[in-house]
Amino acid sequence: MSAAAPALAKKAERRIVVVRLADxxxxxxxxxxxxxVALIVFPTSFPHLIVSSWQHGQLMAVMMAFTLxxxxxxxxxxxxxxxxxxxxxxxxxxxxMPLLVVGGLxxxxxxxxxxxxxxxxxxxxxxxxxxxxxxxxxxxxxxxxLPFLVIRLLQQFKTKNV
Amino acid sequence: MAGWTSTKWLLWISLYVIPGIFLPWLIxxxxxxxxxxxxxxxxxxxxxxxxxxxxxxxLASSVIxxxxxxxxxxxxxxxxxxxxxxxxxxxxxxxxxTYCRQHSGTDWHPERAWRDSRSLALSVFGMAAVxxxxxxxxxxxxxx
Numbered sequence: 042m043s044a045a046a047p048a049l050a051k052k053a054e055r056r057i058v059v060v061r062l063a064d065x066x067x068x069x070x071x072x073x074x075x076x077x078v079a080l081i082v083f084p085t086s087f088p089h090l091i092v093s094s095w096q097h098g099q100l101m102a103v104m105m106a107f108t109l110x111x112x113x114x115x116x117x118x119x120x121x122x123x124x125x126x127x128x129x130x131x132x133x134x135x136x137x138m139p140l141l142v143v144g145g146l147x148x149x150x151x152x153x154x155x156x157x158x159x160x161x162x163x164x165x166x167x168x169x170x171x172x173x174x175x176x177x178x179x180x181x182x183x184x185x186x187l188p189f190l191v192i193r194l195l196q197q198f199k200t201k202n203v
Numbered sequence: 204m205a206g207w208t209s210t211k212w213l214l215w216i217s218l219y220v221i222p223g224i225f226l227p228w229l230i231x232x233x234x235x236x237x238x239x240x241x242x243x244x245x246x247x248x249x250x251x252x253x254x255x256x257x258x259x260x261x262l263a264s265s266v267i268x269x270x271x272x273x274x275x276x277x278x279x280x281x282x283x284x285x286x287x288x289x290x291x292x293x294x295x296x297x298x299x300x301t302y303c304r305q306h307s308g309t310d311w312h313p314e315r316a317w318r319d320s321r322s323l324a325l326s327v328f329g330m331a332a333v334x335x336x337x338x339x340x341x342x343x344x345x346x347x
Contacts, residue, residue: 061315061319062293062319062322062323063318063319063321063322063323064322066290066293066319066322066323066325066326067322067325067326069290069326069329069330070322070325070326070328070329071329072329073326073329073330073332073333074329076333077329077332077333077336080333080336080337080340081336084340088340146282149278149282150278152278153276153278153279156276156277156278157276163347164344164345164347167344167347168341168344168345170344171275171337171340171341171344172275172276172279174337174340175275175279175283175337175341176279176282178333178337179279179282179283179286182286182330183282183286186286186289186290186326187289190289190293
């Protein structure tokens with residue numbers, strides 16, 4: 042057996058990456074800071090961009106792609122920092138949950154918009170725009186945080202049952 | 204460019220940051236000075252058991268209360284309240300878990316508790332700021 046063999050064997054047995062909620066929380070804080078700055082610096086054009094992309098049906102696809110990439114990058118960053126290998130369950134979770142969350146919340150937004158339009162209220166267009174803006178932000182936060190929360194809970198469940 | 208007049212959320216959030224973070228730190232420094240102690244507490248030392256988690260939950264509850272007072276649709280209020288509550292509960296969980304670990308003699312890591320509570324507190328503060336901006340914008344739209 043060569044000298045490099047134990048090292049290679051050890052490398053092959055690298056433990057699976059353990060996710061902490063702090064990792065996702067930092068990403069949520071970053072997304073919130075960017076969103077807040079965009080709202081303050083561009084109080085008209087940024088909401089208009091979001092509302093018009095929702096009206097053209099592009100918002101959901103963009104958000105899905107963004108959260109998928111962000112979650113993936115975050116997970117691989119943690120794996121790299123801990124020198125651990127990515128787990129299959131976590132990969133499945135990160136691959137599906139952002140899409141499910143954004144898709145589900147998009148249906149909720151449709152319901153909220155329908156409900157708003159059904160009411161006889163003044164400045165309906167403005168109200169709908171603000172609802173879209175709020176849902177966009179909430180969907181971003183949920184799609185970043187919830188997959189990591191599920192992974193964390195699964196990890197704890199697995200640890201208790203081992 | 205900017206509606207800098209609509210930055211009252213900054214004042215609102217500082218009502219939590221000043222008494223919740225800076226005041227305890229200032230009191231600790233004053234106490235050390237009065238008692239001639241040479242040790243100087245940093246924020247990290249003062250909140251190393253995850254106490255920021257408790258402050259985060261209080262802040263999250265306050266934003267949830269504001270949301271209930273708003274005229275957003277029930278869907279939006281429910282969604283934002285649930286997300287804020289989940290992150291707030293996870294933040295306070297860091298503090299409780301650290302306390303339980305320390306109390307029961309299980310190994311606890313102040314570095315980890317500080318990092319987790321700081322990151323979760325930052326996320327709650329960020330969310331609170333954005334929600335207050337959105338609430339402020341919505342109130343203006345309703346008033347038009």
